[in-house]
Amino acid sequence: MAMNLELSQALQSIYQVAQDPDLSLRAIREKMRDDALDAILRSDPGNASEFRNAIIAHKDFWYLFHSMANAKLMDQNALDNTQFLDPNDLNPQVSFQKLHQMAAEQRVRSNLYKVDNNVLIGILANNPDECRAYLAEKVEFGLLKEAKGWQPNVMVPGPTGPVPHNKSVAVLPDTTVKQIQEHASQILLSRLIATSTDKVALKQLLDATSQDQLNRAMQALGYPQSASIHITHPLTTSVPGIHNQALERETEVRQAWVKENFATYVLNLSEEDLLAKKDTLESKKQYFAEGLDEPFKSECRDLSEEEIAELRGILGARYLQVALSITGGDVLDALNASDDELEDEIDNLWGTEEDQDGGYPYIEEAVASNPALIRQGILQNLIQNLDTNPANLKILSEINSAQNLEEFKTGLGKLGITNVDWIEEEEWRAMQEWSHDQALDMVQNQILHLPNNPVNQGILKEINTAKNIEEFRAGLKKAGIDPVDWITRADKDDIQAVIRPHAFKIHLAQAQFGAEFRPELLAALDKLPPERQAALLEKPEQIRHLANAKDANAVKFYLGRDAEGIDEVVNENVRLAGFQQLHNVPIAKALEKTGFILDKSKITALNDLIETIGPNDFTSVKKYKDLVDDISEKCGIPPGNAIVYDAFGLNPTGTAYLVDNDITASIKQQREFNxxxxxxxxxxxxxxxxxxxxxxxxxxxxxxxxxxxxxxxxxxxxxxxxxxxxxxxxxxxxxxxxxxxxxxxxTAIAFNQLKIQSVAAPLRGTNMTAFNTAISQMDDLVETFNKKRESFGDTAAKLQFVSDVNPVHLAAPQFIRECKDDPNGMRAKFGDMADKCDSIVDRLLRNQALLEAQLASIPKVIPRGPDEDERWEQANDLVDKIKQELEETKKSLAIFRDYQQKLSGPSGILKTIDDNIANKKNDYYEPASFKATIVKAGNTITTSPPVGAPAHRAAATIGTSSKVNNFLTGDRLGPGDKCEYEMDRPVTSGQPPTTFNAKGKFVERHDTAPPAPSKLKDGQITKQQQCTFVVEDPPHQTQPPVGPRGQLDPRLTDAKVNFYMGMAVAILSRFDPKNPPSKDNPIRLNGTSEEDMRHLWTALVIVGEKNAKNMRFGRDAIIVESGPFNPAKERGLLGFTKDSLYTKYKNDHSAAINAKVTDAQGMVKKQTDHIDSVKGAEKGIDKFKKGINEIKATVDEAEKTRAEQGPAPETPSVVFKP
Incomplete structure (x- = not known):
């Protein structure tokens, strides 16, 4: 029987060659394999002898396979032996042609694991025809081109050029190519899994419940979208080996992630969260993960006990660091303990009782994990709990002054710390910060607890008002703090910020109603800038004057015109002033606690009652209660008020004294002293x-x-x-x-009024000599007032220009920039003028107060006796003279107060300038048919394109409060803000009349980076605000509807001209008239829409040509940085072409152009008006200064008086009764 099937089996198991553990032998056999397969490929499967010979020539290789081990026929006339290999085998799956194709497949598949991922991706990215051509080019897969039956490539057109295709299906059928791609897909995924550190992607691969989820998970691991996927869901059945590999890798990556990130997770836990892990640390190992936060709670699910112990040691060390930093007890022994003793010392500190397992294992694990970290907590505890005393402060100061690790250790030794070898070079600086912070606390406490005496008040003043670190350290030394070289400038600011409020309280303690009665004043003082706080403490009498200030003008003098809480301080001072009038301070303080308010009638009634208080009012609770009830009634409060009883040291029913009652004795004592x-x-x-x-x-x-x-x-x-x-x-x-x-x-004014009363006393007698002396002295005083007031008259005339300063002009960009850049510029000049005006007002108010005191001091009835008629005549003449001067003084006051408001009032020049300097206001162009709207960041009225959206259609970028000429004043744009310019342009025209409307929108945004400097022609430097204008919605027809074939109304073209001309003028409004657009200060165009860019470029060119002379610019000031629009196409040899938009604009749309050009010219005039207005103000200020110089002595005296005595009350009154 022929061995076709056996050869097929050998081909199918040929992959085993690459599994030999002996690498040298594996390499030899892989070479034998490739040669054997190449021989088959080069043979003709239609020539039986040639095909058999290809096998026989490599029989040593084929003998390696079990199925071929007994193929002795290869040695016995095998070339023609059908019993060896039969070309006519009845099984068509093992025909010579099929065996030839199997050899081709295995030649590729057996070497897939050798190629890099790019080759695998190349195989997976092609269809069968492209793949065959691709494989034939890779030498790693043998010489497929030499295989019998291999056809030449055919070039087929593709999206990026011709692509080689190959139709050699006789060698590599489409099904074989698919099998190769399946194998390549598996190898690629296996490699991606093996190298992946993405635990999330690996988990998604394992948890995929559909083919779509599987595909996405593979791509998350790095499987390219261009590569086809030949792995089917679920992995457990399609490729179980890869599934197991992914399972193992996911566990490995997850556990590695836990070990790599657990320390960071622990380090980032807040102290509160760390301390909450106590139960987790004390739990059994199997429950440890349950107490962790996600993702560690899930990721630690299958860690071994040893791994759990390691993590618990990491968490435990950090926990102990924090817990031991705040634990009670003497920690010095624990800090000095060795590593072997440390666990026992921690147990001793906490009194830890051993449980059934013999104590908490986490402490042992923590000590083994990071004993140095635990000691850091103990060291922090020791330092933070040091007693505040000079000896400890001196040691900490030495520690803070350490410049290296050895000096630091030496300093610790002075605290009794002997175990310091655990401190590393890179860690001691951080530990020094604990000493630094504790020393600062000690310094602050030592200063805050200085006895309140004149010497220490002087030291406190020196520390609080120190302007540099040297002065500050010198003050600390006087307070007994030494050494001080470790104290930094930042420490100076921090310490002063803490002790300045304390200093304010000390100075207020001298007042009848001290700091505890003045929360509003203390709050306002606390909010002041450090330099103004220091200025107040430099002259503590100012704090006294501030506590007595009863109007906003006086409070502003000390706190500043823009200080917070001015009205609250005034209200508090006015309220306290009522209680200050009472003739028994303990009673006054008790009543203040009730929250009630006293008026003049209640004050008089209470003082009358206080005068009658005697010893009998304190002999029993009942009599004292009766006195308190009488006090209540005088305040308009029905007797029996529990709040009043509590304030006066009685229980809610007034039947017994409170345990801590000390006010009763104080009331009695003060009555005795008075x-x-x-x-x-x-x-x-x-x-x-x-x-x-x-x-x-x-x-x-x-x-x-x-x-x-x-x-x-x-x-x-x-x-x-x-x-x-x-x-x-x-x-x-x-x-x-x-x-x-x-x-x-x-107060000084009250004293002077009382002196006037004293001077006027002889007017109530009959001694003519004394009478004449009094009249003469009072007359001289009126003359003095008259001369000073008249000297202010010319000054008032020189202030007239203030009324002509239009706040709108103060928003001019160039004016604001000059105010910012020049500390001696117009802001400072206006400020100085306001100060002078305030001083003059103050002097006039003092004069008024003293004139009114003069009137009150002159008796209404002259005593009978010698020279009675003459005395009447002189007294009446003096009264007339005083009244006349008083009337003129009030007139002058009204004039200067008006200027005072215009200069420094809530809407005055200084406030306007400061708002503009703070970038709170800006001018915006709002042309006809447009609406300008400021949209603040986060507002959802409009939305910006999402990230990744196409670039804007067209944009222009430039380098850096009444409506006038289509300009309005609004809030300045901040980060994320924008101004939307929306065109809504309905037009009715034609016969019969029809309505047409077009809408569009462009927006303005400001760069948040500092403006770039630009040099002007006269050598001055200015800064150009960076602005960007973007077409968000190009002009489009909204009425009538666009025709079914896209027909547009001819009037749309005019609407476009209106839109882009308006945008051009808005862009120009951001330029300084001293620095118009130019080649060096250009407008830059970018975009993706050729039409939008073409329109905007044309509009800018026309405005540049027709604008006011000082704001004209040429085409070279408009740079097209990117986009499809080319300005060169708009021009020919002799200028603009007839088809250019420029020509069409000027020929067909002159009305729209002229309207916008008029706006542009009006804008320039407005900006020029700014400049002229400022120049006029400068001239006025110069005249005012000259006038002030003429009365310099008077003004200087007024300023000096105001500074020493505090501002005069805005509403003068007389302290004595006529």
Whole structure:
């Protein structure tokens, strides 16, 4: 029987040759295999002897196969022996032709594993005809071209050129090619699996439930879309070997991913989340994964116990680092323990009790995993819990000053730390930060707990106002902190930010109502820039003035015009001012806590009641309750109010004292200390009653005796100003306890008014000499006021130009840029002028307050006696003179206040400039038939093209609040914002009349990068805002509907001209008139639509030609960077061609062109008006400065007075009764 079948079996098992473990023997046999198969391919399957000879010539190879091992016939006349190989075998599947095809298939398949992936992809990317041609070109598959029956290639046209095809189906039938492709597909997938590190893709491959999912998973692994897939779903049945390989690889990759990423996962856990892992760490190993977060919870599902122990050690070390950093107890022994002792020391710290398994294994695993990390937590704990004292601060300062690891270890040694060898070179700097932070806390605490005395207040001021690190360190040394060389500039800012609020509280503590009563003031101070906080602390008296400020103007003087919380501070100060008028401070503070508000009538009623308080009011709870009820009634509150009882130290029913009641004794004590003051208030004799009232309002530490009152009165009479008066009180050992209170309660204006009252006292008597002296002194004062006011008159005239400054002009781009770039520019000039104006207003307000005090001090009735008529005449003349000056003062005030508002008011020049500098406003072009809308980032009114969408149709990019000439003012565009210009252009025309409408939209966006500088002709440097204008919706006809054959209304062309001319003018509006478009400052066009780019280019050319002279530009200022449009096609030898859009625009659409050109010229005029307006303002400022120089002494004095005494009240009043 012939051996055709046996040879077929050998061919089918020929792959086994490549499985020999002996690589040298494998290489030999693979060479034998390829030679044997090549011999078959070169033989003619139609010539039996030739075909048999191809087998016999390589019999040594074929003997290797079990099916051919007994083929002795190959040695016995085999060439003609039909019993060896029969060409007429009854089984058609083993005919010589089939065996020849099997040899061709195996020649390719047996070498597929040797080729790279690109070859496999090439096989899979071709149809059978293309694949045969491709295989024949690869020498790895033998010389298929020499195979008997192989036909030459035929070139077939393809999308990218001719492609070789081969029809040698007699050698490699289509079915064989498909089988080769199946094998190539499997090899490629197997390789991708073997090299993949994508656990998600591998999991998707294993979990695929359909052919489509399988295909996508293969492609996720890197299987190209161009390669055909010859693997069917499910893998478990189609290619179980590959499925098992994927299963093993997915487990391997997943476990490797877990090991690679677990430490990062643990490191990124927050301290809160880490501490929450305690139960997870203490659980059994089999439950460990359950306590992890996804994806680790799933990915750790099949790890071995050893691998779980390794992960638990990693998590445990990090957990212990955090847990031990905050644990209580003495951690020094644990920090000094060796690795072998560390676990026991941790157990000792926590008092860990062994469970049934002998303790928590995770601690042992953690110590084995990363003992250094655990020690970091212990070291952090030790440092953070050091007591704040000079010795520890000194050690930490030395640690912070360490420049290398050895110095750092030496510093730790001074804390008793002996085990420091675990600290690595790359880690000590991070640990030094713990010492740094703790030392900063200590520094802050030491400063915050300095005793409140004049010396320490001076040190605190030096620290808070230090302008550089050297001054700051010097201040710290005075506070007992040394060394200080480790403290950085950033530390300086941080420490000052912490202690400045403390300093404010210290200064406010001297007020009758201290910091605890002033949350709004403290909040406003806290929000101030550091430099303004420092300025206030440089002159602490300003804080006192600020606490007394009762109008917005005064508060702004200290906090700044744009400070937050101005109104809240005013309201708080005004409310507290009512309680400050009460003659018993503890009562005032108690009432303040109730939240009630006092008016003048309630204040008077309460003070009358306070005067009657005596010892009997405190002999029992009932009598004290009656007193509290009386106080409530005077406040308009029905008796029995629980809030009032609580504020005065009683229980809700008023039947018992609260346990921590100390206010009752304070009320009684202050009443006792004020006893003689109350008597003096009832009979002041020659004493100033208002001065006594002020003394009654001050909290005291001792009785104010009649002798004390007499001294104070004498000091008042002999003092020319408030500073002198306060100084005398402070220098008197019996009175210095009153100094701080007097400073807060008595203002300079009030003092001066009381002095006027004192000067006017002789007007109430009959002594003519004293009377004349008083009249003369008061007359001289009026003259002084008159001269100062009149000196301001010329200055007021020079401020007239302020009224002509149009805020619209202050938005000019070039003006704003100059304000930004020049610290001494127009913003500074206007600011200085506003300050001068404020000082003049302040001086006039002071004058008004003193004039009103003069009027109030002149008696309405002159005492009878000698020279009575003359005294009446002089008094009346003085009153008339005062009234006239007061009237003129009020007129001047009205004028300067008007200028004050225009300069620094809520909508004044400075606010407008600052808003523009802050990029809050911009001008936008809104041509006729367009609507300009600003769309803020995140607004869903419009949507931008998705990522990957085609490029815009046409775009122009340039290098960097009333509506005027189709321009309006709106918010400046920020990142992600845009301005949409939408055209909606209905037109009714023709006979009979018909309505046509066209719509379109372009948008404007601003680059968020800083503007690029451009040099101007005069050598100045400006910055051009980067802007991009994009056609989002080109002009299209909306009415009437487009015809069935696409017919368009002729009027659409005019609408397009209107659209693109409008876009061109909008683009030009972004240029500085000093720096118009040019070759060096061009407009750049890009896009994908030739028509849109052609229209926009043409519109820009026309506007450039017809614009105002200083804003004209040529075609070389328009650069077409990319896109299908070529401007050269628009022009011929003698200019624009007759078919160019330029020619059509000018010939057929002159009305639309002229309208937009008019807008462009109006835009230039508007920008020129900006410049002219600013020039006019500069001239006005110069005139104003010259006028100020003429009265420099007066203005300087006004500024000095304002700075030292605080701003005058906006509504002057007299502190004494007429």
């Amino acid at each position: 006893e003689e003051l109350h008597s003096a208030a009832l009979n002041p004799r020659d004493r100033n009653k208002e001065l006594i009232n002020i003394l009654l309002r001050i909290e005291k530490t001792a009785l104010v005796t009649d002798a004390n009152i007499a001294k104070i009165n004498d000091y008042f009479k002999s003092s020319k100003d408030l500073t002198t008066f306060i100084g005398k009180i402070g220098n008197d050992s019996t009175l210095k306890g009153l100094k701080a209170g007097m400073e807060h309660e008595l």
